[in-house]
Amino acid sequence: MPSFNGIQDPLFLSAFQKGEEAAFDCLFRTYFSPLTYFAGRFISDRQAAEDIVQDCFVTLWDRRDRLGHISLIKSYLYMSVRNASLKSVEKTKSTINLVPDVAASPNIEAAIIAADTARQLYQLVETLTPALQRIIRLYYLEGKSNREIATDLQLEPDTITRQRLRALVALRKIKISL
Numbered sequence: 001m002p003s004f005n006g007i008q009d010p011l012f013l014s015a016f017q018k019g020e021e022a023a024f025d026c027l028f029r030t031y032f033s034p035l036t037y038f039a040g041r042f043i044s045d046r047q048a049a050e051d052i053v054q055d056c057f058v059t060l061w062d063r064r065d066r067l068g069h070i071s072l073i074k075s076y077l078y079m080s081v082r083n084a085s086l087k088s089v090e091k092t093k094s095t096i097n098l099v100p101d102v103a104a105s106p107n108i109e110a111a112i113i114a115a116d117t118a119r120q121l122y123q124l125v126e127t128l129t130p131a132l133q134r135i136i137r138l139y140y141l142e143g144k145s146n147r148e149i150a151t152d153l154q155l156e157p158d159t160i161t162r163q164r165l166r167a168l169v170a171l172r173k174i175k176i177s178l
Contacts, residue, residue: 007073016073017065027073028057034119035081041111042085052088056080078112124171132167139164 007030016023032053039049056077067073125136138144138152146164150157
């Protein structure tokens with residue numbers, strides 16, 4: 001099974017169109033998190049957002065031979081997720097599921113930029129050690145406090161604080177070197 005150095009790899013598009021699972025996996029790993037974040041801009045239920053994104057990936061896989069450039073694939077995914085999210089909101093006919101700022105004035109371009117920024121951030125976080133990754137995800141993505149994380153991981157709250165700061169310093173160094 002071939003591996004790719006990301007979706008910019010020259011062999012990626014051809015492999016994806018031929019149906020190679022490694023290419024699909026590469027695309028899925030690159031865009032699943034930002035697309036889920038993007039869907040979350042329309043609906044507040046994270047599980048529903050993940051389901052929508054997964055369904056869009058399945059549909060893309062079925063239509064993979066029709067898209068001739070990686071930018072078309074990216075655009076297709078974002079538009080599919082947007083349309084599916086709006087259909088989901090319309091189907092439930094409930095304003096409770098709407099995220100307030102999107103309901104008032106949907107700025108799709110800003111949401112796509114935010115999702116792409118989130119994708120880049122996820123890639124940076126993946127460069128950290130597994131322990132630091134876990135602390136960053138629990139603190140920033142799940143919104144847990146140092147005390148809650150310390151309890152979950154059976155560590156001292158001060159240790160969590162120090163490790164979180166270590167992770168932030170490491171991320172800043174990576175960002176500066178880019």
